[in-house]
Amino acid sequence: MSLPEALPRLIATDLDGTLLRDDKTVSARTIAALAAAESAGLEVIFVTGRPARWMNVVSDHVHGHGIAICGNGAAVVDLHQGGELVETRPLPRENACAIVGALRTAAPGVTFAVERTTGLHYEPDYPPFGFDPAFEIAPVERLLAPDARHAGLPVLKLLAHHPALDPDAFLTLARSVAGAYGEVTRSSPAALLEISAPGVSKASTLADRCARRGIRPDEVVAFGDMPNDLEMLGWAGTAYAMANAHPAVLAATPHRTTSNEDDGVARVIEQLLSCRRPVAG
Incomplete structure (x- = not known):
């Protein structure tokens, strides 16, 4: 040591x-x-x-x-x-939307969650956290819409889950197609990515x-x-x-x-x- x-x-x-x-x-x-x-x-x-x-x-x-x-x-x-x-240090809505679009195209089957300052919001097929229920369940495009119920609350992270991809391969893919819009990383053993604002x-x-x-x-x-x-x-x-x-x-x-x-x-x-x-x- x-x-x-x-x-x-x-x-x-x-x-x-x-x-x-x-x-x-x-x-x-x-x-x-x-x-x-x-x-x-x-x-x-x-x-x-x-x-x-x-x-x-x-x-x-x-x-x-x-x-x-x-x-x-x-x-x-x-x-x-x-x-x-x-x-x-929130993720701008337009960046989050661009990331969603890029990953939808590059990794069919991906599902998303939106981490706002007061809690988690996620899509119907996103794997839920049993100990941390969602504030709202809806397609991510709806969750990120300018008139969404919680649109006034900052987005801290966008989470992206894939049911089949290797976690490291998913990370590499996401960085290649969406890295211009945010910082993409992972901390879970699953294919679950965490995406923050650029920088x-x-x-x-x-x-x-x-x-x-x-x-x-x-x-x-x-x-x-x-x-x-x-x-x-x-x-x-x-x-x-x-x-x-x-x-x-x-x-x-x-x-x-x-x-x-x-x-x-x-x-x-x-x-x-x-x-x-x-x-x-």
């Missing part, structure tokens, strides 16, 4: 497949490591593809800092205030938050496991791929830690705190 020369100022960590165990819990060891990091003066920020309403899994483990980046960078929320939105990613929003606090990339340690983490891992001064990470993440990330099931994030934090001194703020 390679460590930076000095204690970082900020730890940025993905959740699913990274900080969270497979049962979506935070282990006692990880809870203790997060608390120790904050006690040592490090800021911890969760950077996830999850919407704000799915952040209850970690909201009890927020200490001095309550900001989290959700929706792959499309939303910044204050977990101390119950997930209150601090900032949004919006975990990395871009994290970089903006750090710049506001005067934190340089070389003062950031980041953790991740899936393609939606790649830009963030490339931006951070020190980046760790989980042992269970997607092959593209393992190939692109210089450092490794153990799996999410083996407290990989906590292990690095413990090592950092045991042998490094803080850098000057």
Whole structure:
């Protein structure tokens, strides 16, 4: 396990497949490591593809800092205030419509969901989340129409699901036909793509938050496991791929830690705190 020369100022960590165990819990060891990091003066920020309403899994483990980046960078929320939105970086309606048209043509059988600031809206054939019922079910063209019932609410992400395509092949195809209209990525083991506004990613929003606090990339340690983490891992001064990470993440990330099931994030934090001194703020 390679460590930076000095204690970082900020730890940025993905959740699913990274900080969270497979049962979506935070282990006692990880809870203790997060608390120790904050006690040592490090800021911890969760950077996830999850919407704000799915952040209850970690909201009890927020200490001095309550900001989290959700929706792959499309939303910044204050977990101390119950997930209150601090900032949004929405996908323009015309971009979303162009993406839908391009994917309808390139990948017949694709179905869509629209993630707005208040919840999920999806097509009749889109695989539902049983724990997160839709606000509205209708063809995506209707969901994105200028006179749609929720048209006044920002679109944070467009989700595209295909029942048969290989997930990585679907990602490559979508980027080739729709990448001009938005940032296309994936974090699910299924052929489920997440599409944000152009230039919006975990990395871009994290970089903006750090710049506001005067934190340089070389003062950031980041953790991740899936393609939606790649830009963030490339931006951070020190980046760790989980042992269970997607092959593209393992190939692109210089450092490794153990799996999410083996407290990989906590292990690095413990090592950092045991042998490094803080850098000057």
